[in-house]
Amino acid sequence: MTESEKKIRVAFVGNPNCGKTTLFNAVTGSRLKVANWPGVTVEKKEGSAQYEDCSLTIVDTPGIYSLTCYTIEEKVTRQCVMDDEIDAVVNVVDASSLERNLYLTLQLLELGKPVILALNMMDIVSERGMEIDLHRLPELLGGIPVVPVSAAKRTGLGILLHAVVHHCEEGAVGPVLTYGKEIEEKITRLEEMMQAHYPQHSSIRWHALKLLENDEDVMNEHPISIENVVGRSYEKDIIQKKYAYIENIIREVLFHKEKQAASTDRIDRTLTHPFWGVPIFLLIMCFVFFLTFTVGDFLKGGFEMALGFLSAQVSSLLVSVRCAPWLISLIVEGIMAGVGGILTFIPNIVILFLALAILEDSGYMSRVAYVMDHIMGRAGLSGKAFLPMVLGFGCTVPAIMATRALETERDRRKTMLITPFMSCSARLPIYVLFSDMFFANCKVLAAFSMYAIGMIVAIVSALVIHGREKGKESADCLLIELPEYKRPNIRTIGIYVWTKLKDYLEKAGTTIFLASIIIWFVLNFGMHGMVEDAADSFGAMIGRSMMPLLAPAGLDMWQIAVALISGISAKEVVVSSFTVLFGVVNADSAAGMAAIVDRIHMQKPDFGPLNAYALMVFCLLYVPCAATIATVKKESGSWKFTGKMVVFQLLLAWCAATAVYQIGRVLF
Amino acid sequence: MTLYDGTTGASYQVKSVFVEAAVTRRLQALGINDGTCVKILNRKRQGAMIIQVRGTRLALGRHISSCIEVTELREKECAI
Numbered sequence: 001m002t003e004s005e006k007k008i009r010v011a012f013v014g015n016p017n018c019g020k021t022t023l024f025n026a027v028t029g030s031r032l033k034v035a036n037w038p039g040v041t042v043e044k045k046e047g048s049a050q051y052e053d054c055s056l057t058i059v060d061t062p063g064i065y066s067l068t069c070y071t072i073e074e075k076v077t078r079q080c081v082m083d084d085e086i087d088a089v090v091n092v093v094d095a096s097s098l099e100r101n102l103y104l105t106l107q108l109l110e111l112g113k114p115v116i117l118a119l120n121m122m123d124i125v126s127e128r129g130m131e132i133d134l135h136r137l138p139e140l141l142g143g144i145p146v147v148p149v150s151a152a153k154r155t156g157l158g159i160l161l162h163a164v165v166h167h168c169e170e171g172a173v174g175p176v177l178t179y180g181k182e183i184e185e186k187i188t189r190l191e192e193m194m195q196a197h198y199p200q201h202s203s204i205r206w207h208a209l210k211l212l213e214n215d216e217d218v219m220n221e222h223p224i225s226i227e228n229v230v231g232r233s234y235e236k237d238i239i240q241k242k243y244a245y246i247e248n249i250i251r252e253v254l255f256h257k258e259k260q261a262a263s264t265d266r267i268d269r270t271l272t273h274p275f276w277g278v279p280i281f282l283l284i285m286c287f288v289f290f291l292t293f294t295v296g297d298f299l300k301g302g303f304e305m306a307l308g309f310l311s312a313q314v315s316s317l318l319v320s321v322r323c324a325p326w327l328i329s330l331i332v333e334g335i336m337a338g339v340g341g342i343l344t345f346i347p348n349i350v351i352l353f354l355a356l357a358i359l360e361d362s363g364y365m366s367r368v369a370y371v372m373d374h375i376m377g378r379a380g381l382s383g384k385a386f387l388p389m390v391l392g393f394g395c396t397v398p399a400i401m402a403t404r405a406l407e408t409e410r411d412r413r414k415t416m417l418i419t420p421f422m423s424c425s426a427r428l429p430i431y432v433l434f435s436d437m438f439f440a441n442c443k444v445l446a447a448f449s450m451y452a453i454g455m456i457v458a459i460v461s462a463l464v465i466h467g468r469e470k471g472k473e474s475a476d477c478l479l480i481e482l483p484e485y486k487r488p489n490i491r492t493i494g495i496y497v498w499t500k501l502k503d504y505l506e507k508a509g510t511t512i513f514l515a516s517i518i519i520w521f522v523l524n525f526g527m528h529g530m531v532e533d534a535a536d537s538f539g540a541m542i543g544r545s546m547m548p549l550l551a552p553a554g555l556d557m558w559q560i561a562v563a564l565i566s567g568i569s570a571k572e573v574v575v576s577s578f579t580v581l582f583g584v585v586n587a588d589s590a591a592g593m594a595a596i597v598d599r600i601h602m603q604k605p606d607f608g609p610l611n612a613y614a615l616m617v618f619c620l621l622y623v624p625c626a627a628t629i630a631t632v633k634k635e636s637g638s639w640k641f642t643g644k645m646v647v648f649q650l651l652l653a654w655c656a657a658t659a660v661y662q663i664g665r666v667l668f
Numbered sequence: 669m670t671l672y673d674g675t676t677g678a679s680y681q682v683k684s685v686f687v688e689a690a691v692t693r694r695l696q697a698l699g700i701n702d703g704t705c706v707k708i709l710n711r712k713r714q715g716a717m718i719i720q721v722r723g724t725r726l727a728l729g730r731h732i733s734s735c736i737e738v739t740e741l742r743e744k745e746c747a748i
Contacts, residue, residue: 066697099722100699239696240703257723264725265709274712370727373716382729383716407690478716478729479694 006054008168009085012118013077013108014092015101016063017483019120022151022492023092024060027161031495033398035360036488037387038063038481039405042073044080051161059086065100067107067206068215072404081111084202088114088168090160095132095148096124096484098254102246109142109176110206114167117146118160123153124484133253140249142173152489175205177245179238186212189229197224213238264363264484271364277371284364285393288355289451293432293444296348303344304589311336311585326530330520337585338516338576342508344588345429345572349504350497352425356394357496361488365390366480373478379462380469382406382478385415389458392422393451394500396628399424400635407477414465416632417645420624421458423451425504426571429588430619433575437593438612446613450620457621457652507570515566515573519580522562534581553618553657554611554665557604564618570625610668614661622653671706671719672734679707680738687735695736698726705741 012020016038025032028047034040045060061080062073081089091108093101108115117138125132138146145163149156178184190208194201201207201222210218211226213235250257271280311332318328359365368390373383385406392399399419403412423431427450435446522539524530531537542565543558550556550564559581567574579587582599586592600607623629623646633642674680682704685692699722700706709725711717716729 068693097724100724103697239701268710272710272718370716373729374712476729476731478727479732480727482718482725482727
């Protein structure tokens, strides 16, 4: 191999929320999601970087506190680090909580791979007035390179890559920490035994230590008989030694450590107040949705005008080139109505994600877990299960994936089951459209009530499930790190919002585009070819067969049945179907809405606010989109569970919508 | 006494941890083991608490905090 072909595989490893992904984005030019709470990254991701004549493959891993397996992400990281293909490990360390971070560092050093310490967040350290002795720290860590970086400000990156390339050539340093005569003797004996059994093995010392700690995974992976060497578990002794060593390092290298972040404590006194914590959280969420609806609506005008103008232009252009009438119908009434209708909701979506991004990047997310802990506790879940639920306000798919951070499979499944009840951004267009059309006086309230109902249904479902699990008493096992509050980073928020917007546009261009064409097709074709009246189409036939089922909920219109079925592909499709079904190009404008209401009344003269509300409730609760179903299957690994979930959600949606309609009819 | 019986603002030293093995490992990785000093920053009357340990903040549920045996420390006895 020539010099110019040198390749190195590097893993970025570190505690949760220490800035691995921010550093990864800075080094590789990627745009992965980052935020200020532990557990944002749940999968390993790869990127590449170039340093002089060396090409580096960089692997970003989920954050871990130690190399012992506890949650799914930790297993992912441990497997990745142990992988023989990894040439070097960059241990990303949050310098502002050096003491806790060094525990993992000591474990990584024992692996016998070259380790480079990237000291992140040095700016926070100096802001607080703390100081770290950058000469003594590497000396105490066996001479490994220690590089101060700022992932957010993109400083120190070149030096870091330089250190990686050179340290890889030099190889790993020897053991940094010795455990005293008794343990060291046993390590030596175990190392000899390991060497004899597994001569290819690269992390002999680490394995010997894990055998002394009675680590089950390690024993199963490389079984050797150790009974005559290891009489008892030395886990406690080994951990105590490590912490004693760390305390010694901290004494030598960290100065002014008493300067804690006073501002975080001050903010926490209010935001995590024993009584006001929950009301404050609800108020914050109210404010987020209020912004979404009001500011979003305010910005929408421009989009509407542009779309109206565009569809008029396209239509006249198609007529002028003598396009076949069916093709004009497909393009204008099918694609432009369906896809364009969805695009006018972009301002609402952007505002929602902007608000969620700020919330996630500020450091408040972990506090939500603490604040909601006692409410979730009654449902047999820890407050941590509320984090996926908050993410569910944005999109259900990443929210389902975020359940990986939960400790037990039972908690994960329960959370997966209730997370889809949190109103995702795809349901937003439905609320905006129907509350605008039927609740002119209190549209924000009508839309907002959907979010409240979703949350209540989620928590009540969890309570009911918990009630049925008698005997399996689950304890309140909340354990989560609370990061310091920080000013949200504009770049981070930009990446977050842009990624979400791109997903939305992609969905408009693929799923919604296809769904619009299919809807147009089933509405314009019947048993005898193309039909004049949509009432003779395939769509009407399918819809009519479903009408008796929807009648108790006051939704007995074949168009609604068609829209709801097509909405399983993606929830926005409910709206785009309505626009196609009623032949309205610009649904999200006053004229478009008036046209839809007119046409609904032509079909069903008594369709009023109550019916609309029942429809909104149905849309809130029924089967989440196809992507969510696929994700739940992937994450749970069970078709049975996924199937049960779908049936449960369909039944619940039907019951709730029927209850709303029937009770409402008595009351009003 | 257990950490759960502690009061806001007071500091404690961990004597021992009696909780499921998996949680014990997690606590050790987060820096809570025998002899560690912790300070209660905030707590709910019957439920979770926020503690400071080794320069970081952790939220602990009731189950975990009531399985951590501690002794109270006087002011400045232990730097956290």
